[in-house]
Amino acid sequence: MSSLEPVTRSFPAPSRHAPAARKRRGALRSACAALLVVAVVSGCGTAQGALQASTPPSAPPAAPSGATVTPPGGSGPSEPPSAPTAPGTRPPAGSDAAAAPSATAPGRTPGAPRPGSPQPAPGAPTAGTPTAGTPTTGTPPAQPAPPPAAPGVSAALVAGTAHGGRTVALTFDDGPGPATGQVLDVLAQYGARATFCQIGPQAAANPAMVKRILAAGHRLCDHSVHHPQPFAALSHDRQVEEIVPARDMIVRAGGAGTEVPWFRAPGGGFTAANQQVAAAAGMRPLTWTVDTRDWSRPGVPAIVASVQRGLRPGGVVLMHDGGGDRSQTVAALRQLLPWLTAQGYGFDFPAV
Template identity: 60%
Template sequence: MVKSRIPNPRRPLLLGAAALLGTSALLVACGAPGSPTAAGDAAHRSASPSASGGTTGASGGSTTGAARPTPGADESSAAATATPTATSTPTSTRTPSASPAGTPTGAPASPFASATTSPTAPSAPAASAPAASPSTHAPATGVLRHTASGGRTVALTFDDGPGPATGQVLDLLAQYGAKATFCEIGTNAQARPAAVQRILAEGHRLCDHTVDHPQPMHAQTHEQQVAEIGDAKAMIEKAAGGDPAVTWWRAPGGDFTAENERIGADLGMKSLGWTVDPRDWARPGVQAIVSNVQQNLRPGGVVLMHDGGGDRTQTVAALKQLLPWLVAQGYTFDFPQS
């Protein structure tokens, strides 16, 4: 039996039909470009840009340029680069407010966009920074360094008390009819209320010298400086009893700034400095203390000495020489400007 043969001209047509049927089956399996199941470059081209500069694919996953393999890179490099996207936090755990602009509420958000578009992330540190950071060190402009009356007057001031030497200082001042200002540590005033009351009873005046003498003062936060100055004033007033006037405050080490000057002013006190510092706190010797005052004092000056904060034997001995010398030089005793 002779089989019929298809003429050669019809064979190309049958082959072409078979090829067309194979292409259609392939498109059904893979999906047409732009359809929900499309993949590869067609999906990246149809995706909308995310807030981080990456793209959000049609399936909702986030991709960025960094997650794509570099042309020419081997497969292991490509897999390592793509890992962050594949293991990103599931979008179901993100809050809708963290979604980038243009992403529907509840839709998957780019993990990179949430770090840069969340409105609360950058604002939180800024709100807490002023309280945590150290205070500024702008210089004070209203520190007082002169007597109230001027002329040939002197203002004697004593810091860091009351202490064991305060009574001896008061005895010497009484002998010469001298008045002085006592800049007191809050905790010392609290521990020696009788000394504070004697200071006032004998006509002297009080000054706030902070709770516990922090140095440097300007390195304290604003809240700490408010507490140091304000609490000391309250402690001194309580130790004194009644309604004593605490007219001035003095920064430890003279570390006045515009900030703590304002704190003192808000509490009703002026900032009190000095013009003569014989460094008696360092115990340089009685004659060194005496010579320093005699050489540097000018009419209307404010002398800084100490009745507390340590051994003040040298200060008391120097005061025994300075008081008669001041009287002999024609000085009268005054309080600082207020």
């Protein structure tokens, strides 16, 4: 996406594909051929438009005017530049800060433009205007036609809560990690519920924590297998291999009946194609309206202020329970939860 984005870490080469994966791709190609026929008859844009026409049951909240709002679609770095790694290979605490762009130095006004940070292109979508149908630049040009969404699952970005009104959806990415238990403790103290966007192998390595999250009444979200960035630049096959197996790992960790209603692309790197992949697997693509940038450890006051300034009713807050030292996040949560309650906010899940 920009110079601020890290070079994608090297992951195990996806040189082997299970027969099931081949079958899946075969099915995708068949769907592609069928869609091509439709495209010839009705025009590609029309076919694509029809696929994207399914709007979310509840419209995202109006775009907050606060500068802390991050446009969905990965227009700016919103996550640790160093991707979470497989259990056992996680970088030591502090490595995030070392790798983080200097523009994220503590003291920066939350939401203020970051020197050198990528700015949305003119006409770029803003929060509250889902970008379904707007492929992110950098997407490989030759994309197979996306599979149809699972019945009842929209591929449109979710950027609001299930119930709207004076509610908030707290979301925690990149876990489960060492801080997840503390986050759960604070949430329980204030009777708050949240959504955890998990890295597949980390869920697989800590099924007890996944089960604890579910037992406490929280919900789960798929956040890929390896957290590669920029996610939208991966080939279609690589994206499928990041999205679907991670969901399966999370379900196995949670046990029978575990639901994973959402997918969040690493760094918010959504495209129309990967949103369709998620929807076909039964998951709504989930973005956010308030980016706390807690992963950059900007200081507890900055994290708290980003929510206090940027949140509007029905908003989705992005925080992290994994990916490094999350002590600032936990401390900020201790202030934010009573503040949210005092402001009359109810804790909700994202729309489905």
